[in-house]
Amino acid sequence: MSKDAALAETQSLLAALQSLDLSDNTQRVALLRQTNRIRAALETPLELASRWMETVAAAGALQLLIRIGVFDRLPADGTPISAAELAQQAGVDASVVTRCMRILVAQGLVEEMKGDVYKRNGLSDFFKSDKLGAMMCTGFMFARIWAMFPDYVKTHTPEDLWDVTKSPFVWTIGQEGKSFYEVLDTCLDPVQRSLFDLTMTNVEGMYPTRDMFPFREMKGQVELEPERPFVVDVGGGRGQVLKVIREEAGEIKGGRYILQDLPIVIESLKGEDLGEGIEVIAYDFFAEQPVKNAHIYFFRMILHGFNDAMSVQILKNTVSAMGPDSRLIVCEKLVPDMVPVGGSTELYWLDMLMMSVGGKERTVADFQRVFDHAGLELVGVYRSKTSQAAMLEGRLKRVA
Template sequence: MASNDTDRVRAELEQPYDVVTRMFENLTVCGALNMLIRIGAMHKLPSDGTSIKAADLATAVNIDVTAIHRAMRVILVQGIATETGPDEYTHNQLSLALLPEAAGSFFLLCMDLSKTMGTLPEYFKTHAPEDLYDLTKSPFAFSVGKEGRSYYDVLNDDVDQRNIWNAALQLAEKNMPVRGMFPFESLKEQVEREPERAFVVDIGGGRGQSLLAIQKDCPGGFGGKLILQDLPIVIESLKPEEIPNIEATVHDLFTPQPVKNAHVYFFRRLLHDFYNPVCVEILKQTVSAMGPDSRLIVCDMLVPSRVTVGVPMQLYWLDLSLMLISGKEKTIEEFHEIFDAAGLELVKVYPSNVGETVMLETRLKRTE
């Protein structure tokens, strides 16, 4: 809250030149840190209480020492790493947290997307408006010279990049709420009465983080199955001990849902990866499997009708990033249209205490 207040005051006081320099300062910090991570310099900094001289660091990564001086100064002024003496450095808590095996994975993903943002002017000059909605003509595919393939097809070309993406998404997931919206625990009596029906089917559920969180309020799934569905590359990487009480199965969300009449079908942070017509196609595959009292719950962010100056930026930078890979955060009106086209109706919106994240409870459309 204090940070939001500070942003609002700054917006009132800053002059245009101040705004531009602040934006460029952020770009410079990102550029310096990206360079130092990718050339291996950040991994050469000691974390055992000793330090390394700039000249030795430059030799270790085979670049000119002045490049080390200049890049390190930029991150040091932001509190990333510690200068123990003139041109001599060591890790601190923040720099360790920004290594690729920690929050640095998310940072590197953001940097990759920022490269694509730099190509947006040329993309829009050379493409028809409708190309933006073509999965094989995304700005990302254009930026890397691989149009004709989707973002995820391109991503799978590079194992290292895919691993960075997986680590980044797992980190992001930890900062997105699951609990405190739809009351899964309220279905206890219903699930115990019909345990032969799956309790929750988590479509595209990654490494089971949502089902693990749901179990905190619903121990053992109240005797009903908790089913995790995702692609082979995800499911085959899971160990049983990582997903207790969860049945992991391979499923392509563009094919008919094999689990019939579950109590809940769950789509968390998935539909925002696609434009509206594709979302309708995806949902129809599950709608066909729903029973009369099945619930289909979507967890995503809602774009408000107007922008408020100084509010947290997460929703907006995420939405622009999704545009690069053929995705979109949506308004409540858009969700109404998607649900209606898929044969669903919205029952209730459950907000969270974190940003714009909500859960949308839907059911099969009732006929009058």
């Protein structure tokens, strides 16, 4: 603990706050980091440990209330509702609601009007089950896996960690022999898959698509060759990224956008309005890419779920469909060479999720090797200014 360090940080924070432009995300995030440093200067190790436990418990409380429908039943118009009423509707003991609510009230997520009577507040809405609540439930699915890590490493070889059919996730669920997605789609409560897909539609802030690759600059080329698809989003989920890319690219006459994912995801899109210009194709990226000679093949948050050999295979299946000037773009977060103290930690907890399923987050050098083995040359790295995400552009290797 150091009062001087806290004072110095606070003074510089005050000065920075005076000139803060709230619409400037980089500035705002830098200030948040500064408040962390002030806290770090004042917090005891026991308080730090307790805060971590609190975070885990809050996530557990929220996922429980969401999964039994309690959190979403807080009346939308702000009418207060009692723990007893919520518990009765959910068919659980009232203490389940009061005990979980305490930690969420303390975190400011719900308002307590009087003892055990609650009201939704502005923050509650962001954490409903179709918004960030989906992410908490998906993330918490992994808490069970992390709790079993010590037993996993005791019972498995170091190589097993890289085998998606022997990963900590599938082992803990009792489904060795299947991959994470096979378990998600065939062994778990189907609600987990829809929460997973919803999570992906809500991570744009953490995983931005904007302001990296200059999609807009391709207008001329795409309009000259309208028969060629513009962007094929491989493993694109519910089209969340493709919609943003279409906005980023602006008006392009004849620009075709193709969304590919597993049949279970594509079928769940029936009737959903993806907007003009987006075609959908059920496709398994372990098979040959059926769409040939597109301008761009795009993969966001795909390779981090797989080991190097599988990532090379996934890319090779599309490399064989690329034309001489097709681009293959991978969008992932980049592991830095050294971990900055007090910096963003999203990447590292995501990597813990990936460790659970046999994948990993990568450095630029790691991606360069994967590209190389897949027959691609890494020709550009477009980094986000507001996060650790980047778009890596690959082109077919030129034959000498």
